Amino acid sequence: MSIGLEHYLVLSTALFSIGLYGALAKKNAVVILMSIELMLNAVNIAMAAFSNYIVPVLLTGQVFVIFIIVVAAAEAAIALAIIMNIYRNRETTEADKFDLMKW
Amino acid sequence: MTGSSIWLIFLLPIFSFLIITFFIRPFVKPTSRIAGYVTIAAIGTALFLSLRTLGTVMAAPGHELVIPEITWLTVGDLKINVGLMVDSLTAVMLVVVTTVSLMVQIYSLGYMQHEVPDAKPGDRGYHRYYAWMSLFTASMLGVILSNSLLLIFVFWELVGVCSYLLIGFWFHRPSAANAAKKAFIVTRLGDFGFLVAILVLYVNTGTFNIPELQEMAIAGTLAGTTLTWAAIGIFSGAVGKSAQFPLHVWLPDAMEGPTPVSALIHAATMVAAGVFLVARTFPLFAGSVTAVTVVAVIGAFTAIFAATMGLVMHDIKRVVAYSTISQLGYMMLALGAAGLALQHEGRLTVEIAKAATAIGIFHLFNHAFFKALLFLGAGSVNHATGTFDMRQMGGLRKAMPWTFYTFVIGGLSLAGIWPLSGFWSKDEILAVAWDTQKLLFTLVMITVLMTAFYIFRVIFLTFGGEYRGSHGAHSNGHLHESSPVMVGPMVVLAILAIVSGFWNVTGGFNAFMGHGETQSFISGLFGIFAHPLPWIASFVAIAGIFLAYAIYGAKWISAESIGKTFKPLYTLFYRKYFLDELYENIIVRLVLLKGIFAGLEKIDTGVVDGTVNGLANSAYDSGNTMRRTQTGQLQLYGLAIGLGVVAIVLVLFLAG
Secondary structure, eight states, rough: OOHHHHHHHHHHHHHHHHHHHHHHHHOOOOHHHHHHHHHHHHHHHHHHHHHHHHHHOOHHHHHHHHHHHHHHHHHHHHHHHHHHHHHHHHHHOOOGGOTTTTO | HHHHHHHHHHHHHHHHHHHHIIIIIHHSSSTHHHHHHHHHHHHHHHHHHHHHHHHHHHHSSGGGOOOOOOOEEEEETEEEOOOOOOOOHHHHHHHHHHHHHHHHHHHHHHHHHHOOOOOTTOOOOHHHHHHHHHHHHHHHEEEEEEEEHHHHHHHHHHHHHHHHHHTTTTSSSHHHHHHHHHHHHHHHHHHHHHHHHHHHHHHHSSBHHHHHHHHHHHTTTSOHHHHHHHHHHHHHHHHTTOOOTTTHHHHHHGGGSSSHHHHHIIIIIIHHHHHHHHHHTHHHHHHHHHHHHHHHHHHHHHHHHHHHTTTTOOOOOHHHEEEHHHHHHHHHHHHHHHHHTTTOSSSEEEHHHHHHTHHHHHHHHHHHHHHHHHHHHHHHHHHHHEEEEBGGOHHHHOOHHHHHHHHHHHHHHTTTTTHHHHHHHHHHHHHHHHHHHHHHHHHHHHOOOOOOHHHHHHHHHSSOOOOOOOOOOSOOOOOOOOOOOHHHHHHHHHHHHHHHGGGGGTTTTHHHHTTTOOOOOOOTTTGGGHHHHHHHHHHHHHHHHHHHHIIIIIIISSSSHHHHHHHHHHHHHHTTGHHHIIIIIIIIIIIIIIIIIHHHHHHHIIIHHHHHHHHHHHHHHHHHGGGGGGOHHHHHHHHHHHHHHHHHHHHHHHOO
């Protein structure tokens, strides 16, 4: 059996769903951040697969993936810094405790 | 005689008002009399022009001058013209107003110099006084000259404002300030009816123009209930201004103003404006039996009602004020009765309707002179004694001969003694009352007795007997005659009070007013006594004078014993039928404050505020509910977004 576009897309969907679940359901901010990374990477897989299978001559999708990885790295650095600061102030990394501006 | 010189009659006092307000008052020291001279010059010229106008109108065919109109403003279809209406009524009123005004302005030069209670030292208020007097005269002339009801209403309110300002001239005194407010508010009640009538007429006819309205009323295009209500609305304005029952309460209080103001505004001109207004719109009244009946009944009732109160007052000005109300009642009765008499005539034209006003206007004409004279006399007496209370007077005959003789002439004229002016007009009123309604005639006859009695009571109390006051107005404490500047106008008015009646001795005035449509029952200086009525009226008047002499002159009967015998009646008269109390305690305090105003306040807080606050509250409440969804939990938002995307995809998928 050869590996086709469908297999990549099923993997991508599975990863995305796991990431979405984690982002919505987990309390720990670091875990939420990890879940978001998972969702980004699911998208990257889908993008690379589409690029390879649909327009093999063009590298547009794969270049895009590189960009996303770069931006995601920057994003992770900033997000972790924010979480660190929140932790220093609030003694917690649980997202539902970040309620300073809540009614 | 061109239109512009008639405009000038109205504009001259306006100019004098503007000059005093903008140049004299800010730049000339307050003790200067220059404001007075400016006013006198302006009104003197206006008098001259008025007399010329009278001459021109008498010579003109149909006694009417046509002056081109000026368009004042145009709003859509509404076009408001400004024009003059110069007929015999206008001409007569012009002469009355300018003559009395001129006399009063001259008299004020002397009077106002003296009496300055509570004012700052040196400030006699000359500039303020003459500015307002000029404005008043101009507004009054405006009422007389306007050919449109709307414009009459504007000037009508303007004379009301001037009256307010001048009654409250000594505003340092709370009583004067209150009297001014009372006068303004009470007359406003009547003016409301007037305004409604103007609007009713405009809605039904599309015009404010008086000659057009007169034509429509006579032709019958304006008739029925509309006409009746319009006439009664106009009459309600007249009731307020002319101090007829039940809105008469302001006039006695208005005596708080300076006496020359009372003479001009509250005796001769502004209060007569109500009578003038009814006369001006008389064709409208003539078309409605109800309206003329109301006018006649209110007039007759006011005449006797005010006279009873005049019998017992101690304040000389108040007696004369009640006498004014009573005499205005005569005039209203004359108009109403003449209107009733018209109902029996088959043919009705504008000329016939105008002719019917002659009797009332003739009394207005005569009354203006003798009543202004009586007020100026009262002012002169006050000048010497420093009081208006007749109990503090007496014996002034010797000290003030000029005031005494002129006052007696005014009193005799008011009482209606042959051959003074009051006799001629009053007898005509009696005659027209006799012709229409015997009950009204009886009321008026009783009033004749009372009138003669109360005015001679004043004369005997003030000028007869011995001086009862403790001190004169002066530091040296002796009484003296007023200065020539005050006596002069009184003498002129006294002469007018004697001769003004002669205009109608052979029916000349009626013929002038009625364009030759009426005949007077008066026929000659002596010929009138061929009729029994003048005999009866004269006898009644002389009986009244004799009664006053018996009680206050010769003191055969003690006034106190009569007062005790008729104690309840005396109290009723002296307390003015408790109407002030009724108005203040029952109507204002109870009905208005506790009833209507409290109800309105409930509507205001409940409905109006309730709506506004309710809207605000519902916005607040819905916002309060909505913000609960904004939990601040990012994951919840994420869930919502996720579910939303799923939903959109499903919809697209199923639909696609």
